[in-house]
Amino acid sequence: MVEKEHIIIESGDAVQPFAYSVGMHGSRFFAEIRDNKRFLGVKCPRCGKVYIPPRGVCGDCFVEMKEWVEVGPKGVIGTFTILRYAFIDPETGAQKPVPYGYGFIRFDGADTLFQHYINIEDETKIRVGARVEPVFARERKGSIRDIEYFKVID
Amino acid sequence: MAKRVAIVGTGQTFHKSHRPDVNGQELINEAVLRALQDADLKMKDIDAIVIGNMDHFEGINYVDCWSVDGSGGTMKPIIKLTTGGTTGCTVAIGGYHLVGSGMFDRVLIIGWEKNSESDTTGAITTAFDPIWDRLVFAGAISGLAAEAQAYMARYGASDRDGARVSVRDRKHAMNNPHAQLRKEVSLEEVLASPMLADPIHLLDVCPRTDGACAVIMASEDVAEKICPKPDWIWGTAARHSYSYLGDADYGRLTSMREGSQELWKKAGIKEPRKELDVVEMYQPYSFGGLIWIEDMGLVGPGEAPQYIWDGNTDMSGELPINPSGGVISCNPIGATGLIRCAEAAMQVMGKAEGRQVPDVNFAFSSGFGGCWWTDMILHGKNKPK
Numbered sequence A: 001m002v003e004k005e006h007i008i009i010e011s012g013d014a015v016q017p018f019a020y021s022v023g024m025h026g027s028r029f030f031a032e033i034r035d036n037k038r039f040l041g042v043k044c045p046r047c048g049k050v051y052i053p054p055r056g057v058c059g060d061c062f063v064e065m066k067e068w069v070e071v072g073p074k075g076v077i078g079t080f081t082i083l084r085y086a087f088i089d090p091e092t093g094a095q096k097p098v099p100y101g102y103g104f105i106r107f108d109g110a111d112t113l114f115q116h117y118i119n120i121e122d123e124t125k126i127r128v129g130a131r132v133e134p135v136f137a138r139e140r141k142g143s144i145r146d147i148e149y150f151k152v153i154d
Numbered sequence B: 001m002a003k004r005v006a007i008v009g010t011g012q013t014f015h016k017s018h019r020p021d022v023n024g025q026e027l028i029n030e031a032v033l034r035a036l037q038d039a040d041l042k043m044k045d046i047d048a049i050v051i052g053n054m055d056h057f058e059g060i061n062y063v064d065c066w067s068v069d070g071s072g073g074t075m076k077p078i079i080k081l082t083t084g085g086t087t088g089c090t091v092a093i094g095g096y097h098l099v100g101s102g103m104f105d106r107v108l109i110i111g112w113e114k115n116s117e118s119d120t121t122g123a124i125t126t127a128f129d130p131i132w133d134r135l136v137f138a139g140a141i142s143g144l145a146a147e148a149q150a151y152m153a154r155y156g157a158s159d160r161d162g163a164r165v166s167v168r169d170r171k172h173a174m175n176n177p178h179a180q181l182r183k184e185v186s187l188e189e190v191l192a193s194p195m196l197a198d199p200i201h202l203l204d205v206c207p208r209t210d211g212a213c214a215v216i217m218a219s220e221d222v223a224e225k226i227c228p229k230p231d232w233i234w235g236t237a238a239r240h241s242y243s244y245l246g247d248a249d250y251g252r253l254t255s256m257r258e259g260s261q262e263l264w265k266k267a268g269i270k271e272p273r274k275e276l277d278v279v280e281m282y283q284p285y286s287f288g289g290l291i292w293i294e295d296m297g298l299v300g301p302g303e304a305p306q307y308i309w310d311g312n313t314d315m316s317g318e319l320p321i322n323p324s325g326g327v328i329s330c331n332p333i334g335a336t337g338l339i340r341c342a343e344a345a346m347q348v349m350g351k352a353e354g355r356q357v358p359d360v361n362f363a364f365s366s367g368f369g370g371c372w373w374t375d376m377i378l379h380g381k382n383k384p385k
């Protein structure tokens, strides 16, 4: 057998940055978490659905939403999984530490689910419907990482 | 000037985990030549081409451009459609629209992927919102696991119920020489395989595959001259239900429910379970084989496990599902939806060889994307009214 050599093409230390806008609804959401540890959703004037993440339009009704509503900070696990397989995180280029709890949190007062980590120290407590609360980062910068994870409080 | 549309030929590669012997356009060419041979047509007979894949998998954009030597697209009308996992079904829907419009009589439709050429999970993650979705999302399996978990909590299903679906599809693959994985497994083997994301075991999910598929559609003016018993398209549907992953109704596939209801209505189907003869579903994991057939209305909410356990979806059952071995046995993603379409067409045309279901009148094929979007096609033996 001839030993095969692959040609490797890589960017080295060069960065290839993207600059995404979170929009005015997302900006306010993150500012509230950073400054006040509060979660804000928006409510549809027609169907009454409360959206997290907040956004400008209710897709079901196709109408503009302007009413801000505080939700949470407590809620329940809407659904979840525990990730156990190793994979490269395209966010960091490094292997994602596993296992970790992937939660879809239904904040009290919200209709859609908010994705974040769930602490899985005690896996027996992780179930659909379990009550959870957020653990905030000590230093908050206005990003999704201002929440470290959710923990079960049942 | 709307025309009725039929599939008059199909072709696919012998799908494998890794095809280092061919590049993309050469892989595409294998499927195209087989489809032309099946329809007994030449490239000069083809009026237009629709092609697609998930181009972030290979990191090479614009397959409509760089593959023309292999696709036959040199100096022909060619258009690319790419919609993630549903791509293979979407290209078929696009071809149906082109022929149905009356503007083209014979359209070649191509789906392909070389999943061996990149990191599939990393590429899938880039299809999701960078700010809200990517922190915890871990590719399709993580979303599918969350769906399965919600379904189990809502209806009391178990991982044994899921495993039964995997046992079925892997058994069916034994009859399909084109499938990548052809090895029967037992229920115990599925449950003992490594846990990837609770409750999904390794043997509950699809592999990564290199493969291509091509389908030729023709208008009612020429279809029966090309193929005496073509596969008539009775309807197509496509649905999306969310902006962010957390918007979905976990435990139910809303896009499948809404789209399939549109198809049943178009065709006047009242009891899909009794009126369909075979289903080829883009079902990349076992639990989808439970949840999604409930959303199709084949059985009621929570009833799928018993229906599957009773053997109704096995080859000899009331409604065989995935005679090809399905996506759990083979998943060249951009081709996968079109393989479902081709397999359904072969069933209607009586060309499915060792995996043929007898006397097929109606067949259903689908594509699944992401998580949570669905495209679908209703196929029939008779010309639609």
Ligand SMILES: [Zn+2]
Residues within 6 Å of the ligand: A044, A045, A046, A047, A048, A049, A058, A059, A060, A061, A062
């Ligand atoms: Zn609304």
